[in-house]
Amino acid sequence: MPKILIVGGGYAGFYTAWKLEKWLRPGEAEVTVVDPLPYMTYQPFLPEVAAGSIEPRHAVVSQRRHLKKTNVVTAKVTRIDHASKTATITPEVGEPWEFEYDVIVVTGGAVSRTFPIPGIAENAVGLKSIEEAVYIRDRVLTNFDKASTLPPGPERERLLTFVVVGGGFAGIEAFAELRSFASALLEYYPQLTFDETHFHLIEAMGRIMPEVSLETSHWVIKHLAQRGAEIHLDTQLSSAVDGKIELSTGETFETDLIVWTAGVMANPAIVRSSDLPVEERGRVLTRADLRVGDEDDFVPDAWAAGDIAAVPDLSGGGVGGYCVPNAQHAVRQGKLMAKNIVAVLRGEEPKEYFHKNLGAVAGLGIGSGVFQSGKLALTGLIAWFAHRGYHGLAMPSWERKFRVFWGWWNNFWLGRDIVSLSAVQQPRASFEEFAARPKPPAAAAPAPAVTSGKPAPKAVKAKAAPAGAKAAEAKADAQPVAAK
Template sequence: MKPQRIVVVGAGHVGLYAALRLSKKLSARRAEVVVIDPQPHMTYQPFLPEAAAGNISPRHSVVPLRRALKRCRIISGEVTRIEHARKTVTIAPIEGPTTELSYDHIIVAPGSVSRTLPVPGLREHGIGFKTIGEAIFLRNHILDQLDVAAVTPDPEVRRAALTFVFVGGGYAGIEALAEMEDVVRDALKVYPELRQDEVRFVLVEATNRILPEVGPDMGAYAARQLAGRGIDLRLDTRLESCVGGVVRLSDGDEFRTETLVWTAGVKPSPMLDRTDLPRGPRGHVTCKPTLQVVDGDKVLDGAWSAGDCAQVPDLANPGAFCSPSAQHAVRQAKVLADNIRQVVLGGAPKDYKHKYAGSVASLGLHKGVAKVYGIKLKGYPAWIMHRTYHMSRIPSLNRKTRVVADWTLALIFKREVVSLGQLHKPREEFTDVTPPLAGDRASSPVGAGAR
C-alpha cells in the first residue's frame, strides 16, 4: 500500500508540532510527512523579547527543523501556490526552478505577518518584531543609538537617538518595550556621558488599555508599573506619520526619533491569496472545530488548517473564534495531527475544544503580570510563571536545557550590552578595501543572491 503524503505548509507552532506528532504516530508505511518552509528553523516567538534583551542566545530561541523532524522530509523553499482542486502545491526552492508536489492531506499553517497601516514614513523607518532577525537588529540598533548619543555634540541628534517609540500595546509590544528599557537602563551604567533622565521610551496604543489578554485589572497594574519606570504611555493615540524620523501623533505631539518599533497586531500570511481555499472576512482560512477546511457547510477532503491563519470556532466560547495565540496553536496542532491520523487509519476526527487557561506577560527582568484560571499574579511570581510556562512549551530537551543554562548564567554575570551591528552588513568592510578590476562588474559581488 502506497503511503499517503501529508504536506505541511509552514513550520511555525502549528506546523512543527503537528509534523512532529504525525511522524511519531504514523509509520513510514502509512504516511510520508513533508514540511515546507523558507527558513531552516521554527522561531519560538514568545522568546523574541528575551533574545533581543540578551537574556538568552538568539540561536536558543529557534528550533532547527532537520534536527527536530528527523522522520520528516524537509523542503527549504516557499509555497507560491496551493491548488486544492488538484491537490498540488507549487514550491519555489531557495535555489532552482519551481516544482509541483501532489498530496493526500495538506496542513495550511503559514502563520501571520505584521499588520501594518498606510502611515507615511512607516515603510522607511519602522522596525518589525516578528522574526529573530528583527529581534537581533533591534538590540543592535538601540545600543548603536547609545553610542551615537554619547559622542554627538548636536543636542537634537542626541535627543532623537535617546527616544525610543513602540507602537502597539499587546504582548509583543509591551514585552519588547519592557525588556529593551531594562537593557538601556543597564547599559547606561557604562556610559558616563549619558543620564537616565535623557532617555525617553514612548508607547503608542490606539485603544485605552494595554495587555487586554490579562484582563483590565492586571493591564492597569502593568500600565502603572511601566509609567513608574518613566515610560510615556500614550493611550487612545494613533501614529499618524513618521516621515523623516519625525513622529506625529493623533494627540498633536510631534518629536524626532531614530527608533520606531511596530508591533500593532498581525494578519494572515499573504501566501493565502495564492490559494483556492475558502477564507473568512479577515483573510483567515475557514475551518470546522475539527480543524478541517470548510466552504460553507462543505468539508474539503484532505485540507486542514490551524493557528494564526485559521478561523476556528471556539467551542468554549460559543459564537467566537480562537484567538491567534501560541496557547491555542500548540494545542490545535496536537488535535490536528491526531485527527489526520484517525482519517488515514479510517476513523473520524474529533472537535478541538480548549478553555483558555489565561495569560502571562513579562515586564522585564523579575517583573510580570499573569491571570491563570482566574488567579491574578504580579511582580516576581508572575515573571517566574512566565518563564516556566514558555520553557515548558519550547520543543526538545536540547532547547529547554540551553535556555535554562542562559538564564542561569544571566543570574551570575552582568548583562552584555555590546552591539554587533556589523552582522547586518558583514561584507561592507571587505568590499571597501578590495579594489574592483578594470571591466569587472563591481555591483555583482561573489555570493550575491545566495542564502
C-alpha cells in the first residue's frame, strides 16, 4: 500500500489529509501527517483571540480528533531526501528515525519574516500562532493591572502604549482589535483614562491593506483615528532596544508591547533541509497542478501547497504571478491536492489550481469591519457581520463552528473574559517558592583533642542519692515556708 507523507499540519496539510480520508478507498493508501504541533490553527481568528473575543482552544482544530484514519506524528521533519524517498523525523523526546514514503506532500507553512532592526528579536512578538495571540492578550491585561497601581508618569504611559508593525490585513486586524479591547477594559479600571492609552501602527509603505481599494483603506485610517489610534505611513522602525521606539521620522516613545506582522516567509527549517527545487524567494517551486516542478517538468511523487509553495496564480491577480500566502488559497489548494493525488494514484491526470479572489473581509473590533469585493465596499456593522459569518462558517468541522459561534453568543450577553493567565508561562513559580526542601546534613562533631600523648580524662559520673534522702528532700519541699 503506498505511503503518503504530509509534512506540516496547517491549512493545506490538514485539508489534504482530511479530504484524502474521504476520497481514498479502503486500503488504497496510508496517510501520515507530521507536525510539531498536534493541532491546526485557524489564523484569521488570532486577532480576536488576542482581543479576548474567542477562547484560544476554539481557534484550533485537533488533528487526532478529526483525522481519524490518518497517522498523526507530533514531531519535526528535519530532512527530506526525495532521491531516496526518505524523511528524517525528529521527535521532541527520543531519537530521530528514517521514514520511507512513496508520495510526499510539503505543506510546512510560513513563519514571521523580520529584518535586522535593533531590539526586535529581543522585544517583539509575532502573530502566527495561538501561543503568541494568548501572550498578547495576557500582556495587555497585565499591563492594565500594573498601570492602575501607578501614579501618572512615564512608567504608566509606557505600560499603556502598544505598537503594531505592518499595515497588511493581519496587522490592521490585530491593531483594531487591540484598540477595541483596550477601550472596553477602561470600564473596569476607573484609575485609567482613554487618553492615557496609546496605539501606534507603523507601515513602511504609503498605504495600508493593499487587498482593498484605496478609498476603503482611507476609511479605515479615518475610522481608527476617530477611535484614538495613530497610523504612521511611509515610516520605518529604526530601533526598538529595551522597548524604546525610534522611527525614521525622528519620533521616539517607549512601549511594553511590540507586535510584528510585517510579512512572512516560507518555513526555512523545511525548505533548506530538502533536495526539492526552490525558487528565488525561498519557496518550493510548484506547478499549477500542485506537483513540485516548473512548467516544463515535474518531480514525480512530490507535491506542495500553501504558504511554503510558489503556486502560479492562473487568475492573474497574484503578486509576481504567484498566489499570495493566505488561508483562502491554502484551504482550496489542500482540497484540490487531495483530489489530484487520488487521481494520479488511479492513473488519471491532475487538475490545475484556479481561484479568483472573490473579495476580502476584515474585523476591526466589536461592531466594526470592512468588506471589499471588486468595486463593492462595505464598512461598519454590516461588514463586521460578514466577517464573522464568513470565518465562522469557514472554520473546519461543525464541532469547531459550534464552539466559535457559541462563544460569540456568550460574549454578546456576558462580555469578554478579562482574566489574565500570564502565570501559565511559568506555572511552577508559586509551587517552587513555597515548596519545602530537605535540610542540609548536620556537620560532623569535631574529634576530641589529645594533649602530650595522654588520653583525655574520663567524665565523672554523679552518684545517685539514696532513696530515703530523696523522700526526705521531697517532704521538705512540700512544707510551707515559715516567716522569720
